[in-house]
Amino acid sequence: MIDIKDLVMTFSGVTVLDHISETINKGEKIVIVGPSGSGKSTFLRCLNMLERPTSGQILFEGKDLTKAKEEELDKIRMKMGMVFQNFNLFPHMTVRQNITIAPKRLGLLTKEEADAKAEELLEIVGLPDKIDSYPSTLSGGQKQRIAIARALAVDPDVMLFDEPTSALDPEMVGEVLQLMKKLADDGMTMVVVTHEMSFAKEVASRVLFVADGNILEQAPPKEFFENPKNPRLKDFLSKIL
Amino acid sequence: MSALVSDFKQNFIENARWEYLTNGLKTTLLVTVGAVLLGFILGFLVAIVRSTHDRTGRMKILNFLCKIYLTVIRGTPMVVQLMIMYFVIFGSVVFFGSVELSKYIVAILAFGINSGAYVAEIVRSGIMAVDSGQIEAGRSLGFSYRQTMRLIVLPQAFKAVLPALANEFIVLLKETSVAGYIGIVDLTKGGDIIRSQTYSAFMPLLAVAFIYLVMVMILSHLVQRLERRLAKSDRH
Numbered sequence: 001m002i003d004i005k006d007l008v009m010t011f012s013g014v015t016v017l018d019h020i021s022e023t024i025n026k027g028e029k030i031v032i033v034g035p036s037g038s039g040k041s042t043f044l045r046c047l048n049m050l051e052r053p054t055s056g057q058i059l060f061e062g063k064d065l066t067k068a069k070e071e072e073l074d075k076i077r078m079k080m081g082m083v084f085q086n087f088n089l090f091p092h093m094t095v096r097q098n099i100t101i102a103p104k105r106l107g108l109l110t111k112e113e114a115d116a117k118a119e120e121l122l123e124i125v126g127l128p129d130k131i132d133s134y135p136s137t138l139s140g141g142q143k144q145r146i147a148i149a150r151a152l153a154v155d156p157d158v159m160l161f162d163e164p165t166s167a168l169d170p171e172m173v174g175e176v177l178q179l180m181k182k183l184a185d186d187g188m189t190m191v192v193v194t195h196e197m198s199f200a201k202e203v204a205s206r207v208l209f210v211a212d213g214n215i216l217e218q219a220p221p222k223e224f225f226e227n228p229k230n231p232r233l234k235d236f237l238s239k240i241l
Numbered sequence: 242m243s244a245l246v247s248d249f250k251q252n253f254i255e256n257a258r259w260e261y262l263t264n265g266l267k268t269t270l271l272v273t274v275g276a277v278l279l280g281f282i283l284g285f286l287v288a289i290v291r292s293t294h295d296r297t298g299r300m301k302i303l304n305f306l307c308k309i310y311l312t313v314i315r316g317t318p319m320v321v322q323l324m325i326m327y328f329v330i331f332g333s334v335v336f337f338g339s340v341e342l343s344k345y346i347v348a349i350l351a352f353g354i355n356s357g358a359y360v361a362e363i364v365r366s367g368i369m370a371v372d373s374g375q376i377e378a379g380r381s382l383g384f385s386y387r388q389t390m391r392l393i394v395l396p397q398a399f400k401a402v403l404p405a406l407a408n409e410f411i412v413l414l415k416e417t418s419v420a421g422y423i424g425i426v427d428l429t430k431g432g433d434i435i436r437s438q439t440y441s442a443f444m445p446l447l448a449v450a451f452i453y454l455v456m457v458m459i460l461s462h463l464v465q466r467l468e469r470r471l472a473k474s475d476r477h
Contacts, residue, residue, distance in 0.1 A: 050381065070385065071385070074380075074384065074385050075383065077380060077381055077382070077383045080381070081381070082377075082378075082381035084374060084377065084378065086374055088374040088377065089378075090375065090378070090393055090397075091397065092396050092397050101382075102382040102383060102384070105388065105392060106382075106383050147378075150382070151381070151382070154382060154383060
């Protein structure tokens, strides 16, 4: 589904991603872990071209995003839902408007259909009574669940999660991870950057260890955590587990 | 007391002199409203160009032209701009065959172009204050840069700068009092004409000041109400 070929990203002379190649298949749940500043988030943000890579190719469903025109990219981004660390809900809109604005304005659904979709999604994320609330009245965990509903409203083929629980109070992490697990169980293709190792163990089909701008090791979670080979990964795991 | 009453009669009642004030007020309002509309449109356009350039590096030439506009307009006095507009730029132009109408058009252009420069910087600061995560969220949903601006960034920026914009509106209302320099009889000029006829300064000038004050107070009140409505989404 996503083919990454020789991806390089440099910010003013500093190499953040150093020739990464990787393939993500439909239905996979990829969890990316690694020390901070290792390029995990940059890698994720290159996948939907929020950051433009310095060189290399990103092929999404066969189309090279690095060569796509802006209008094409807009269409492709619709197929790649993104969830941010800081939620980035639209503060001037109610929950309903947050969820319905994209399908309505992008011409995917009529107003009635979008409203029905919003109600359905709020049911899934467990916040049906918040439909007319403003984001400022919600807790962090609730905000992130709404943000997930908003991303789902345009029926993406893949969901990208950029540290979705890092800005949450500890007691709210569970509700968001639970929702993500539900999505995974429903067959959504997911790429998740996170520090939640329990989530990686439980949900991932593959875990990627990114450090120094490279994927230093990857394996199914059992193997990844029980039998790490790369010394950097061993060191990393010994610090966090 | 009776001196005050006769002063009042002489300045406002005799020869229906109060009409100088009411007609002047109409002119002031007309010029202000026209200039505000023009200024807001100009200001938003310039602000969008400038902030798009700041964020993405595109629109280099347009941004350069906008910077010249801002520098010139903000670096010269309003009265001078008004006179240059009337005597130099449109010195020999008569719009729609009417000298009187031409004055109004020139005044609206001059005040609007002037106000646009200040509105532009106000709105730009509002746009730049919107968290870049908002743009990313918009783009990640599939919106174009333009749609993201229109649907997500500008409404938030507008709300943030509303008090400053209202202030600019109020400044503009008062600034139109120099319209007399190109022979427009606005509120200020109307009061001044009464003074020149009655040789009494106290009543007409205080009346003029009072009318400006009341207008500003009404405007301030309306803005407060609008702000309260916009603040709905901030309530906890």
